[in-house]
Amino acid sequence: MSFQPVLPADGYGGWLLLKRIMPAQEKAFQQAPVNQRDAQYFRDKIGTVTSAEDLVSDRRLLKIALSAFGLEQDINAKAFVKKILSDGVDSPKDLSNRLADKSYRAFAASFGLDGTQLPKTLSEGFADALLDQYYVRQFEAAVGEKNDSFRLALNAEREIGKLATSQASEDTKWFTIMGNKPLRQVFEKSFGLPTGFSNLDIDQQLRVLKSRAQSQFGAYTVSQFRESAKMEKLVRNYIVRDSLTTMNNSPAQNALLLLGHVDKWRSQSLMQATSTKPRKLSAVLS
Template identity: 40%
Template structure:
């Protein structure tokens, strides 16, 4: 039976509980029979994989590879993933460099099929590297099956510090945030921006995000936003606003249902 994370509360209260129990719950998740079997198979097999084709032809290996980078939904897109892997990351015209979602770039960089004569699958540390990412992401998925807002909060803790540490300009980092489905959702919610902002030109979006972050958090620098104390406030704001939005949505649905029921009762009364 698949391990199900224990999350007794929603919103920020749920996050505080999950944070306190994270290490224990992650260990229990990794120790599940299903994960142990997949772990063993990946360790035994990945070193034999020399090409992108060999990887995509093995569904279990591909599932781990994609899951490690949050790309689980692409497990059936074998041709697309093979192309991403074979073109690599070093050529500026490679497919992974053209895609707005940089998870594909991270994937092809990690495996190295299109960049080196000998792929990184041959490294003795490769299995540990990918499986660590995979278990982390899969635990997030398991949490998301219980509460997706908490999954987004977990993604923020990993993705924002990683982005902040990269040798990129502040502007480039904001473009990455906007291009990331999880980061853009968290920032949009935390900054109380309307969903319609996503339809604007990307330069306009960046200006709006940076301006609002400066007003709310006193900085528009992702490196500063990733500092523990600021990251905690950002996480709290996201979860509280997400919970409020959910409550308003449920309340609106209840009002609409009540109105429909009352209207139906009135029509029935008139007929009688």
């Protein structure tokens, strides 16, 4: 990826600085020559796509289409992508409806290439709307190359915001989060959940997530995160806890811990050399 975003610092302070300068960076990202060329190609060609086969046959179009939904990892799985698009979303048996990651359903619904309707690729404004999604996702990916925590935080702000205002039930919203790896990672870290939490029974996970949401944010619902203050707190908790984990696992931190153990051993050795038996606290205070 040719665009390199400016990340002034790591940690929560760096996150606040990034948010402050993001509008200018996003504009620069969109104006990068390679992105301008890809966008123009998409606008010129997407109107010729009227079937799933048309889309998967054009790798350049397919890359933008998949990336707009965070599914770029499937760029080489043409048969799978074609099946997603051809099935549509109307039946519970359709492939996109049977997958835990609902990004596939959104992808299929957005294009409307199942043959039962006029392809949405022919709709006015389709290209620009999808390119807007593509730019957002690609900017996040560029940020993620330098700081993956910031990428996950940006993704969470966008996706949780949409999920919080949806008409789905609260349980469905929580299950959607559990089925979306990036969102799950943010919530588990923000809530202080242990490694291996995802191995628990799914209903037990649901109960724990609701309980943590209630205790930390005042309500058990996902809908509460439509409030900007609660969303900010969720992201702040995630970034701070992730920064602490990274620091605790860093070589520098491990070296400091080792030095601490060495100093402690030296102190204990000195005490043993100068005292035949330890003193009690009562003796020191008397």
